[in-house]
Amino acid sequence: MMKNRIIWLAILLAFVVSIHSAGAQSGPASGLYQIMSGSYSECCGIAGNRFDYPLPNENLGFVRLTVDAQRNVAAMTFLAEDTQTVFSRVPCPPSGAINFSFDYGLIFSNRLVFHVDPGGPPYQKSWNYTVSNSADGLRIDGILGTLASPCADTPTRFSHSNVVAVLVPGPRLRITEFSTEGASLFIQGRAGWTNVIEASTDLVTWTSISTNLMPNTLCPICPYILFRDAASTNLVRRFYRCFEVP
Numbered sequence: 001m002m003k004n005r006i007i008w009l010a011i012l013l014a015f016v017v018s019i020h021s022a023g024a025q026s027g028p029a030s031g032l033y034q035i036m037s038g039s040y041s042e043c044c045g046i047a048g049n050r051f052d053y054p055l056p057n058e059n060l061g062f063v064r065l066t067v068d069a070q071r072n073v074a075a076m077t078f079l080a081e082d083t084q085t086v087f088s089r090v091p092c093p094p095s096g097a098i099n100f101s102f103d104y105g106l107i108f109s110n111r112l113v114f115h116v117d118p119g120g121p122p123y124q125k126s127w128n129y130t131v132s133n134s135a136d137g138l139r140i141d142g143i144l145g146t147l148a149s150p151c152a153d154t155p156t157r158f159s160h161s162n163v164v165a166v167l168v169p170g171p172r173l174r175i176t177e178f179s180t181e182g183a184s185l186f187i188q189g190r191a192g193w194t195n196v197i198e199a200s201t202d203l204v205t206w207t208s209i210s211t212n213l214m215p216n217t218l219c220p221i222c223p224y225i226l227f228r229d230a231a232s233t234n235l236v237r238r239f240y241r242c243f244e245v246p
Contacts, residue, residue: 028133033063038163042155063165074105092151095122124148136167173242182230191216191223193244200239
């Protein structure tokens, strides 16, 4: 019984890995992309001043891309270095912030297009972004503009130019042993990032069972952590997944 369970879990993990690899090679892949280079600019208040900022920086460090192949649409969000904070600007404090999160992008054979005509008040904002994609990277160019600003001498145009972002590989997890002491897990990830291991008995409800900081090491297959799940000894089925945050 124990041996069969080990084989079942191993097959499940191999199947998940194979799907992820195939998706990354066939077109734009959902995932977290790290900005490697590019520029961001704001301009065109009453004085017409332009401000340019090199990328990456603490406010613009990552891009989250979500691809829905069945509906042929995509969503893109610019994130700060913490990978959690959505990049935003406040042209006029009383009117709130503009979040750089774009939905309903159209998927073409060699690019993604995010385009929206001017919307409602207070800013009547519009955007036009083009994302050229390869197996593991993005090239992003685009502009977000506002037709109206309730405040004087505030930026009305925001643009990203020549932004190059590369796909952040997810952590790797495998079961190395199952004994009376529980399942033993081997997880590889990125040095300095925090790894979170989750477990489930039905693939619907997931619970965090371990949080670890990936160490900085020099060995060829590092950084890695080893974790033994003692709670698995009392369960008929146990599934695992993991993710990382900076």
